[in-house]
Amino acid sequence: MKQTISVLVENRAGVLNRITGLFSRRAFNIESLAVGPTDDPTISRITIIVDNGNNMVEQVEKQLNKLIEVIKVRTLEEHHHISRELMILKVTANAKTRQDIVTICSIYGAKIADISPTSMTVEVSDTPDRLDTFQEMMRPFSILEVVRTGVIALQKGSGKI
Amino acid sequence: MKIRATQAIMECLLEQEVDTIFGYPGGTILNLYDELYHYSEKITHVLTAHEQGAAHAADGYARATGKVGVCFATSGPGATNLTTGIATAYLDSSPVVFITCNVGENLLGKDSFQEVDSTGIAMPITKAAFLVRDAQQIPDIMRQAFAVAANGRPGPVLIDFLKNVTAPDQMIDYEFIPWRENRSCASMRSLNASHQLKNTNINQQDVDTLREMIAEAKRPLLICGGGVVRSRAHNEFRTFAEKMDAPVAITVMGGGGFPGAHPLTSGMIGMHGSRASNVAVDECDLLIAVGCRFSDRVALDPATFAKQAKIVQIDIDRAEIDKNVLTDHHIIGSARRVLEMLNEGLPQYDHTEWKQHILPLRAPSVAADSAHLNPQQIMETIRLNTPEDTIVATDVGQHQMWAIKHLHFNYPGQLLTSGGFGTMGFGLGAAIGAQVGNPGKRVIHIAGDGCFRMNCHELCTVQHYNLPIISVVFNNGTLGMVRQWQNLIYGSRFSQTTLDRGPDFVKLAEAYGLHGYRATCLQEVEDCIRQALACGTGAVIDCVLDMDEMVRPMVAAGSPITKFLLD
Numbered sequence: 224m225k226q227t228i229s230v231l232v233e234n235r236a237g238v239l240n241r242i243t244g245l246f247s248r249r250a251f252n253i254e255s256l257a258v259g260p261t262d263d264p265t266i267s268r269i270t271i272i273v274d275n276g277n278n279m280v281e282q283v284e285k286q287l288n289k290l291i292e293v294i295k296v297r298t299l300e301e302h303h304h305i306s307r308e309l310m311i312l313k314v315t316a317n318a319k320t321r322q323d324i325v326t327i328c329s330i331y332g333a334k335i336a337d338i339s340p341t342s343m344t345v346e347v348s349d350t351p352d353r354l355d356t357f358q359e360m361m362r363p364f365s366i367l368e369v370v371r372t373g374v375i376a377l378q379k380g381s382g383k384i
Numbered sequence: 385m386k387i388r389a390t391q392a393i394m395e396c397l398l399e400q401e402v403d404t405i406f407g408y409p410g411g412t413i414l415n416l417y418d419e420l421y422h423y424s425e426k427i428t429h430v431l432t433a434h435e436q437g438a439a440h441a442a443d444g445y446a447r448a449t450g451k452v453g454v455c456f457a458t459s460g461p462g463a464t465n466l467t468t469g470i471a472t473a474y475l476d477s478s479p480v481v482f483i484t485c486n487v488g489e490n491l492l493g494k495d496s497f498q499e500v501d502s503t504g505i506a507m508p509i510t511k512a513a514f515l516v517r518d519a520q521q522i523p524d525i526m527r528q529a530f531a532v533a534a535n536g537r538p539g540p541v542l543i544d545f546l547k548n549v550t551a552p553d554q555m556i557d558y559e560f561i562p563w564r565e566n567r568s569c570a571s572m573r574s575l576n577a578s579h580q581l582k583n584t585n586i587n588q589q590d591v592d593t594l595r596e597m598i599a600e601a602k603r604p605l606l607i608c609g610g611g612v613v614r615s616r617a618h619n620e621f622r623t624f625a626e627k628m629d630a631p632v633a634i635t636v637m638g639g640g641g642f643p644g645a646h647p648l649t650s651g652m653i654g655m656h657g658s659r660a661s662n663v664a665v666d667e668c669d670l671l672i673a674v675g676c677r678f679s680d681r682v683a684l685d686p687a688t689f690a691k692q693a694k695i696v697q698i699d700i701d702r703a704e705i706d707k708n709v710l711t712d713h714h715i716i717g718s719a720r721r722v723l724e725m726l727n728e729g730l731p732q733y734d735h736t737e738w739k740q741h742i743l744p745l746r747a748p749s750v751a752a753d754s755a756h757l758n759p760q761q762i763m764e765t766i767r768l769n770t771p772e773d774t775i776v777a778t779d780v781g782q783h784q785m786w787a788i789k790h791l792h793f794n795y796p797g798q799l800l801t802s803g804g805f806g807t808m809g810f811g812l813g814a815a816i817g818a819q820v821g822n823p824g825k826r827v828i829h830i831a832g833d834g835c836f837r838m839n840c841h842e843l844c845t846v847q848h849y850n851l852p853i854i855s856v857v858f859n860n861g862t863l864g865m866v867r868q869w870q871n872l873i874y875g876s877r878f879s880q881t882t883l884d885r886g887p888d889f890v891k892l893a894e895a896y897g898l899h900g901y902r903a904t905c906l907q908e909v910e911d912c913i914r915q916a917l918a919c920g921t922g923a924v925i926d927c928v929l930d931m932d933e934m935v936r937p938m939v940a941a942g943s944p945i946t947k948f949l950l951d
Contacts, residue, residue: 237504240504282703288703291511291575292512
C-alpha cells in the first residue's frame, strides 16, 4: 500500500541526505519525494511516498523521529489528505492533432505552456492517479518528454502537523 | 566577552567537565592542538598510535566511567581511521563526541589534500554529525553535541570544524555556562522541544499494566540488556529481580548489569547462551526485557522466540519497540527510572518451582584435565587471582564468549566489549581508555591472537603512559570463532583462518618495553598472572591453546533458541 509521510525538517545542508539515508539503509525504495520551504524559512517540508509494508513505514517513522534535524513526522491517513503533483508534458502536435490535444487538456484542466509547429508542451497539476490517466490519453499522440515534481500533500481540515 | 574560536572549543569542553581527550594530531587540526597546548594543565591528552585506537580508547573511557568520551583527529585519513571506532560506539550506544577538523572553506569540495566528507561518512553511524562553517556557532554546536551524545539513548556525535573556523584570528562572543545550566539555554530549547532530550515522562498506566502481568505470571524470565548498564540501573534491576524471584538471563551488552554469580543468574542468553537461559526463554510465560533490542544474536529466530510468553520490552528508544520481536506490552523510559517506579510497592514473589526447573541447567562443565590448557580454566584462574572489581576489556571472538561466560561482572562498566559491531581490535584501545579513567583499578585485556595482532601497536601507548594493563592473549594460532563455524558448518574447510605466523608476543611486549610471559599449562598461567600483577608495568601473557577448542553451547544463526548445534 502506498503511504504518504510528511516531515518537517530544519532547512540546512545535509538534512535531505540524512533522511534519504534512513530509507536506503533499509533497502526501501522511495517512490516520490518533494522538498520545499514552509512559511518559516528555517523549516522545510518533505513529502515522501513509499510503497512498503506497514511495519516498515512505522519503523522508518520512528527512526526519522530520532534525527535531531527532524522537527515532526506524520504518516498522513489515506483519504484524509489533499495531494497534488505537477506534470509538464511535451507531445508531438501538428495541424491535424492539435485540436484533439486541446480538447483532452481542457477536460483535465491542463494549460498549454508552449507551442511549436511540431509540438505542444502542457502543464497539469492533479492527483498522481489523474496524472497517470492524462499521460495515457496523451500517449497516442507520441509523448516526447515528461517531468513530474513528486507529490506534495497536506492533511484535510484545520489540523496541521 | 570575545575570545579565540579555538579557546571557545576548549572552554566548551571544560563546561562539560571534560578533563581527558584521546586523539592524534594532523595538518587541519593544528590550530586546535595549538590551543590545547595552553590548556594542558586542565585537559590531559592521551596520544595513541593510531586514530582507531584513540576512538576505542574514548569509547572505553565512556563505558567505564559513565562520562562522555572525547576524541580528536585530523581530516581525511584521520577521520576515516575513526570510522570503525565510531560505528563500534554507535552500535553499543556509547556516548562519545568525536571532533575532527576539515580543510578550509576555500578548499572544500575540491579534492584538496587530506580532504574527505567526514560528516557524510559519519552520517549513518552517529546520532548527529555537525559541520561547523561559522565560528560564532561553536558554543551552540558544542553544547548540542554533548547533550545529544549523553541524553536519551546515548551514542556518538561528530563535530567537523573547517580549518578557517579554528584560525587564530577568529574571535567570537562567548560566555562560560556550566553544562547543567547550558542544557536550558536558547539553542537547547529548540532541540529539547523537538527531541525531548529531557527524560520522557514514564506512563504510570504502562507500569500498572506490567504489574498486573507480573501478578499473573507463573514462569517469569528477566533479560538484563545493555540499557541496564548504560543507565547505571544495576541496583534497581537487582531489587526488581529479587522481588520477582525470577531467573535473569544476561545479554553480552548486559554484562555488569546484574551480578554474574547471583543465585538468580541463569547466564548468558542467545547464540552462545547457557542452556538455562535459552530453555527459560522457550518455556517462560512472561518475558521482561530491560534495555535489550532483541538482536539477531539474542532472538536468533524471532518467529519462535519466547513463543509461550507475553513479551514486555522496557526501552528508552521508541524505535526499538517491535523492531525485531513483536511485543505484547512496552514501557518507554530509562531503565533506571522505569525500574524505580516498578519496584515501588512491588510484592515479594516466590517462583521456587520454576527456578528449580531452570537454574540447575546453568552449571557449565569445566574440564578437569590440567595437562592440557583449556580456556575455562584460564578464565577461572584470572578470576581467582585478580581483584573482584577488575575491569575486563575484550576483543571479539571465542575468547570474548569465554570471558563473558566464565568471569563475573558485578557493576556497569566492568565489562567492555564490542557486542553490536563485533570489532576485532577493540579491546586494547578500550582497556587504555578504562585504565586512564580508573587509575586505581586493575584492567585486564582479554584477546585472541587474531584480534591482538590488529591493534597491538597500542602497546606503545600502554608503555608511554605507564598503564599497568595486562593483555591475556588466547593464542590458538587461528581465527577461532570463524574456524569453529568452518568446523561445524563448512565441512572443516579452513579457508584463510590459520594464523601460523609471528610475531612472538613475548618478544613483542619486550620490544615495547613491557613484560612478556608465556603459559602452556595451567600452573604457568597462574604464575604468569601473579608476576604480571606485580611487575609494575603493562604486560602481555601469551597463553598457548589448542586450535580446535570451541565455545559451547552454540545455536546456529537463525535457529530456534533451544536447537543447540553444540552442547
